[in-house]
Amino acid sequence: MPDEFILRALAAGIGVALIAGPLGCFVVWRRMAYFGDSLAHSALLGIALGLLYGININLGTVIVCTLFALLLVWLQHRRVLATDTLLGILAHAALSIGMVALSFLDNARFDLYSYLFGDILTVRFSDLYWIYGGGMVVIGLLVLNWSSLTLMTIHEDLARAEGVNTVWSNILLMLLMTIVVAVSIRIVGILLITSMLIIPAATARQLVTSPENMAIWAAILGLLAVLGGISGSIEFDTPSGPSIVTAAAVMFALFSVIGALRRRGVTIK
Amino acid sequence: MTSLLSASHVSVFRDGKTILSDVSLDVKERDFITIIGPNGAGKSMLLKCMMGFYAPSEGTVARKAGLKIGYVPQRLVADHTIPILTRRFLTLRKKADKAALAQVAGETAIENILDQPLHVLSGGELQRVLLARALLDNPELLVLDEPAQNLDVTGQLAFYKLLDRIYAERAVSILMVSHDLHLVMSSTKQVVCLYRHVCCSGEPHMVTRDPEFISLFGDDMARLMAVYNHDHHHAHDHEHDLPHSHDHDHAHDHPHPGGPHAG
Numbered sequence: 001m002p003d004e005f006i007l008r009a010l011a012a013g014i015g016v017a018l019i020a021g022p023l024g025c026f027v028v029w030r031r032m033a034y035f036g037d038s039l040a041h042s043a044l045l046g047i048a049l050g051l052l053y054g055i056n057i058n059l060g061t062v063i064v065c066t067l068f069a070l071l072l073v074w075l076q077h078r079r080v081l082a083t084d085t086l087l088g089i090l091a092h093a094a095l096s097i098g099m100v101a102l103s104f105l106d107n108a109r110f111d112l113y114s115y116l117f118g119d120i121l122t123v124r125f126s127d128l129y130w131i132y133g134g135g136m137v138v139i140g141l142l143v144l145n146w147s148s149l150t151l152m153t154i155h156e157d158l159a160r161a162e163g164v165n166t167v168w169s170n171i172l173l174m175l176l177m178t179i180v181v182a183v184s185i186r187i188v189g190i191l192l193i194t195s196m197l198i199i200p201a202a203t204a205r206q207l208v209t210s211p212e213n214m215a216i217w218a219a220i221l222g223l224l225a226v227l228g229g230i231s232g233s234i235e236f237d238t239p240s241g242p243s244i245v246t247a248a249a250v251m252f253a254l255f256s257v258i259g260a261l262r263r264r265g266v267t268i269k
Numbered sequence: 270m271t272s273l274l275s276a277s278h279v280s281v282f283r284d285g286k287t288i289l290s291d292v293s294l295d296v297k298e299r300d301f302i303t304i305i306g307p308n309g310a311g312k313s314m315l316l317k318c319m320m321g322f323y324a325p326s327e328g329t330v331a332r333k334a335g336l337k338i339g340y341v342p343q344r345l346v347a348d349h350t351i352p353i354l355t356r357r358f359l360t361l362r363k364k365a366d367k368a369a370l371a372q373v374a375g376e377t378a379i380e381n382i383l384d385q386p387l388h389v390l391s392g393g394e395l396q397r398v399l400l401a402r403a404l405l406d407n408p409e410l411l412v413l414d415e416p417a418q419n420l421d422v423t424g425q426l427a428f429y430k431l432l433d434r435i436y437a438e439r440a441v442s443i444l445m446v447s448h449d450l451h452l453v454m455s456s457t458k459q460v461v462c463l464y465r466h467v468c469c470s471g472e473p474h475m476v477t478r479d480p481e482f483i484s485l486f487g488d489d490m491a492r493l494m495a496v497y498n499h500d501h502h503h504a505h506d507h508e509h510d511l512p513h514s515h516d517h518d519h520a521h522d523h524p525h526p527g528g529p530h531a532g
Contacts, residue, residue, distance in 0.1 A: 028350055029348065029350050029351050147361050147362040148362060150351075150353075150361060151361050151362050153351060154345070154347070154348075154351060154353070154358065154361075154387075155342060155345055157320075157322065157340070157342050158340060158342055158345075158399075158402075159362075160320070160321075160322050161320055161322075161338065161340030161342075161412075162340070162362060164362075205350060205352060208352050209352050209353075209354060209386060210352055210353060210354065210357055211351060211352060211353055211357075213352075214352055
């Protein structure tokens with residue numbers, strides 16, 4: 001029987017993989033990788049506020065990331081600066097303010113490294129509630145809005161013409177990403193959250209011909225990466241986040257090579 | 270005739286500039302209206318306002334209750350990162366049965382690309398797929414935003430010919446923005462010439478004689494149009510409600526609706 005903390009970590013990692021895979025498809029399709037990174041950076045401010053004021057860190061992160069997303073939507077709407085510039089400003093400002101705020105805490109109370117790269121030892125039961133509760137919200141909303149979101153991704157005006165509220169749908173995607181960021185911190189860490197969104201989805205892209213299958217395969221591949229990564233992390237005493245992402249990257253490389261060989265085989269014939 | 274979609278006294282001001290000024294346009298049953306005008310004339314903005322994508326600064330847009338609109342955008346950039354077959358794209362968010370899909374696919378000549386990924390299709394094929402999608406709900410009104418903008422001349426001819434046939438065979442009204450006035454001359458029943466305001470409006474051959482049209486597009490364009498009209502006028506000096514062919518003297522014959530782009 002493995003230790004309880006390992007089971008907790010596995011349960012948490014599996015939950016994160018199952019949510020991040022399908023949502024990650026939209027991140028890949030809609031080129032939101034930089035947005036995901038920025039959102040994750042701003043999460044540090046949420047952690048700092050959580051620790052300073054004694055509120056739940058997940059809650060603190062959701063609040064800060066949601067404000068971040070809404071602020072971004074508002075600034076985008078004003079169309080003064082390009083989105084990547086806005087993201088750069090907001091993300092680094094939030095990251096820096098978070099670090100400044102954390103420096104007011106005494107060092108004993110937190111381990112920055114574990115927030116940046118994840119640490120399975122820090123997973124608590126309350127985190128599992130967050131992951132599975134938040135996960136059900138994310139998956140439920142994704143399934144309910146799947147066709148609308150996919151159509152909007154293919155052509156925004158077409159979706160609008162057919163009655164999709166694209167403003168709300170965009171905000172919905174951002175809010176779903178804030179949930180994923182908030183619940184992933186313990187497992188993969190702030191710096192690597194985006195990779196859990198995009199690497200399994202990008203790997204899945206090479207295997208499928210429908211958007212639905214891409215989402216399903218992204219979840220499966222994410223799951224495999226989590227299982228491989230956490231086993232490796234326990235075996236070799238490596239940080240969990242980088243171990244999981246390494247496993248995901250190895251799978252991506254593997255399928256890319258297989259895909260390239262297969263395409264070449266077709267052209268030779 | 271019932272009004273399907275109408276803009277009344279629509280104005281749009283943005284960043285201190287007037288994009289549209291007091292534009293009124295009424296689309297009724299069986300209308301075939303083409304909006305023309307130079308770049309920056311506000312054609313797309315007018316369409317956006319009429320589709321409800323954009324709220325006009327002044328004026329109102331009214332839509333018949335429960336009006337079914339089929340919208341064909343200017344172009345679809347099918348992204349390689351999204352794996353989706355044409356068939357799935359057509360039925361995304363739609364409740365179309367097999368028979369309806371087969372019928373529309375036949376009408377737009379896309380049967381042989383239904384099981385191909387969207388991102389491998391040519392420009393002409395994509396436009397036909399978009400048209401097919403718009404037709405799936407049996408719309409009362411087709412709204413097209415420069416639907417042949419990114420096609421070559423043969424592709425444009427083929428697309429307008431297809432649109433012409435759909436107009437003849439279906440009980441549908443058409444509102445279209447187009448640069449290719451010479452290509453749509455034969456089918457369109459009303460031309461609205463737009464340059465921030467409605468410069469002139471009427472049947473094609475009337476509009477090209479309008480001094481406003483001449484000042485907007487120049488003498489050469491007006492003369493060119495007059496030539497097209499001349500033939501057109503003599504060939505079809507009657508209402509266009511019958512599903513007869515609209516062959517032009519200047520148009521090469523394209524027996525297949527898809528033309529050389531099919532397949």
